[in-house]
Amino acid sequence: MKNFNQFFCKRFCSMFILIFFLSLGFLNAKPAPPPEMEAWLKKAELGAYEPKKENWDDIVKKAKEEGEVIVYTSSGRIQKLVKPFQKLYPGIKLTVHDLGSTKSVQKTKREQQAGIYNADVVTTGNSGQVIHEMLNKNLLVNYVPDHFKSRIPREYREPLLIRVNEAVVFFYNMEEFSKGSPVTNIWEFTESRFKGRVGMKNPLSSGSTFMAVMTLIQHPEEMAAAYKRYKGLDIKLSDGVPNAGYEFWARMLKNDIVIFKSGSKLAAASGKKGQKKPLLAFANMTYIARNDSKGFVNAIVKELDPVAKLLYPTFTAIARQAPHPNAAKVFTAYVLGSTKLNKKSKLSKPYTKGSSSDLLLGLAPYFDPGTRSPRNDVPSPQGGEIWDEMKEWHVDADFMWKQGAKIRDFWIQHSSM
Numbered sequence: 474m475k476n477f478n479q480f481f482c483k484r485f486c487s488m489f490i491l492i493f494f495l496s497l498g499f500l501n502a503k504p505a506p507p508p509e510m511e512a513w514l515k516k517a518e519l520g521a522y523e524p525k526k527e528n529w530d531d532i533v534k535k536a537k538e539e540g541e542v543i544v545y546t547s548s549g550r551i552q553k554l555v556k557p558f559q560k561l562y563p564g565i566k567l568t569v570h571d572l573g574s575t576k577s578v579q580k581t582k583r584e585q586q587a588g589i590y591n592a593d594v595v596t597t598g599n600s601g602q603v604i605h606e607m608l609n610k611n612l613l614v615n616y617v618p619d620h621f622k623s624r625i626p627r628e629y630r631e632p633l634l635i636r637v638n639e640a641v642v643f644f645y646n647m648e649e650f651s652k653g654s655p656v657t658n659i660w661e662f663t664e665s666r667f668k669g670r671v672g673m674k675n676p677l678s679s680g681s682t683f684m685a686v687m688t689l690i691q692h693p694e695e696m697a698a699a700y701k702r703y704k705g706l707d708i709k710l711s712d713g714v715p716n717a718g719y720e721f722w723a724r725m726l727k728n729d730i731v732i733f734k735s736g737s738k739l740a741a742a743s744g745k746k747g748q749k750k751p752l753l754a755f756a757n758m759t760y761i762a763r764n765d766s767k768g769f770v771n772a773i774v775k776e777l778d779p780v781a782k783l784l785y786p787t788f789t790a791i792a793r794q795a796p797h798p799n800a801a802k803v804f805t806a807y808v809l810g811s812t813k814l815n816k817k818s819k820l821s822k823p824y825t826k827g828s829s830s831d832l833l834l835g836l837a838p839y840f841d842p843g844t845r846s847p848r849n850d851v852p853s854p855q856g857g858e859i860w861d862e863m864k865e866w867h868v869d870a871d872f873m874w875k876q877g878a879k880i881r882d883f884w885i886q887h888s889s890m
Contacts, residue, residue, distance in 0.1 A: 503608075503609045503610075506520070507611070510611060510793055510794060513794045516798075519614050519616060519791060520614055523616075527620075529619075529620065532799050535799035536562070536565055536797070536800040536802070536803040537564040537565055538799075539797040539798075539799055539800045540564060540566060540800075541565065541568060541797055542565060542566070542568070542593045542594060542800035542801055543568045543570070543592055543593045543796075543797070544568065544570065544594045544595075544596065544804065545570050545572055545577045545580060545592045545594070545596070546569060546572065546577060546595075546596045547573050547599075547680065547681075548571070548596070550839060551569050551571065551838075552569045553825070553838045554807070554808070554835050557830065557834070557837075558807055561834070565800050570592075573678070573679070574597045574599045574680025574681060575679070577599075578599050578602050578680075581612060581613075582606065585612050585793060590792065590793065590794040590795065593792060593795040593797045593798070593801040593804070594791060594792065594795070594801045594804055594805065595613060595790055595792050596636055596787060596788065596789040596808070597680065597787065597788060598680045598681050598684060598787050599680035599683075599684070600869075600870040600873055601870050601873025601874035602680075602873075602874075602877075603790075604870045604874070605870070605874040607790075612793050613790035613791065613793065614791045614792075614793065615630075615631070615632060615633050615634060615790055616790065616801070616805055617630045617634050617805075618806040618809065620806070621806070621809050621812075621848065624848045624849055624850050625847045626847070626849060629786075629847035633788045634788065634805070635787065635788055636787050636788065636789040638786055638844070638845040638847065639757060639758065639784070640757070640843060640860075641682065641685035641756065641757055642755075642756070642774065642781060642783070643656070643755055643756075643773070643781075644740070644743045644744060644753060644754040644756055644761075644773060645774060646748065646753075646770055646772075647770040647771070648746060648747070648748075648751075649748070649750070649751050650772075653772075654774045654775070654776070654777075656774060656777065657778060658699060658702065659696075659721070660699060660700050660703045660704070660721070661703070663721065663727075663728050664728075668728050669728075669731065670750065670753060671725065671728070671730050671752060671754070672731040672733055672739050672742050672752040672753070672755070673730060673731075673732065673733065673739065673755035674733050674739060675732050675734065676884060677885070678734070679736070681757055686722060686880070686884070687873055687877070687880055688783045688868050689718055689721060689722070689783070690718035690719055690876075691718065691872050691876075692718060692866060693716035693719075694717075695779045696716075697717035698779065699779040703778070708720060711724075719883060722883075726884075726890070727887075727890070731752060732888075736757055737760075737763075739756050740754065740756055740760035740763050740769065740771065741769065742754065744760075744771035745769060745770075746768065746769070746770055754771070757843065758773065758782065758844075759839070759844050760843070761773060761841065762841035762842075762843065775862060775863055776863075779864075780866045781864050781865070782864065783865070783866055784865045784867050785867075786868065789808060791805070808834070808836065809847075809848065810832065810836040811832045811833070813832060814832045814833065814836075814848075814850070815850045815851075815852075816850055816851070816852050818852055820832065822855065824837045836851070840854045841856075841857075842854060842855075842856040842859055845860060
């Protein structure tokens with residue numbers, strides 16, 4: 474009888490555990506598309522209805538018949554593609570809504586909840602929300618043009634196509650700090666000598682900045698170890714602060730970090746020439762390109778303990794029930810660059826003009842040291858070697874999804890102290 478009870482208990486417990494985990498998978502599974510979306514997917518040949526081999530000429534023909542592609546974007550540089558895109562594809566009007574990362578997500582969700590399907594393409598960061606609140610709830614459809622699938626590693630095209638990888642770094646002014654970076658350890662920014670001297674965008678309104686803030690919080694052990702290497706002592710946490718990742722931002726806020734609404738103004742505050750006590754900036758790495766276009770003197774803190782670069786993805790996807798799905802496919806291919814582009818391609822500045830522009834297409838405005846194409850066959854821009862030389866941590870969409878609300882609350886609480 475004892476053996477029977479043990480056998481029954483083991484079998485029952487095993488079945489219970491199996492059912493429990495299966496139920497978790499069911500709860501987290503992506504729901505099936507509703508009938509109206511299913512009909513649209515079939516007609517648009519997307520999702521489960523995407524053919525094994527696309528007829529690209531037919532797609533372009535249908536796109537021209539649709540006559541327009543409407544893009545919701547977190548990047549103002551997409552606006553620079555309007556004229557070159559329409560020159561390459563006459564008859565397809567490119568309409569761009571530059572919304573920023575947070576509003577791109579909010580506007581898409583709000584409209585679709587109201588039964589309004591206006592956007593064709595959504596391209597933005599905010600990885601936790603984009604994956605869990607949009608893709609996994611059928612607000613977006615992943616699409617990778619057939620002729621790029623072999624050129625983009627799987628992790629950059631599934632579960633959602635990454636248009637470009639970007640990063641947040643620290644900038645310093647080369648005029649002010651002519652001998653090089655004034656810091657080698659990230660905890661130096663929390664010292665009194667940098668009180669009111671560091672700027673950043675508001676993470677509550679900037680998805681890329683919020684992703685970077687969260688990525689530092691996600692690595693408390695490495696942050697604590699960096700503190701000990703800097704001070705020679707174990708870190709002491711402030712009251713109510715759970716770990717060294719949170720502690721870093723609590724101290725940064727206490728040290729009067731300067732909050733900006735605009736990334737452009739932040740880059741100018743650190744990089745403009747002739748300033749007295751310019752700020753250091755926790756900013757998007759791509760703004761290093763303003764050294765060429767605006768004459769700034771920003772430099773990147775290349776070597777920083779424990780990490781110098783916080784890498785985040787900018788996704789692109791076709792919006793649910795997009796009114797112009799074929800034009801959306803054409804635009805998606807356009808932003809990935811020409812199929813003629815390869816590692817041996819000779820590209821020269823300005824990348825947005827001439828033969829370089831003809832090869833880069835929609836990549837042209839993003840071809841700078843602070844941005845990387847997901848393609849494995851694209852050469853590096855001038856100065857791009859710094860990207861590979863910097864230690865990086867990657868944004869984790871699942872961590873953002875699970876911890877985002879807690880970190881927002883923490884930021885609100887400590888920024889008001």
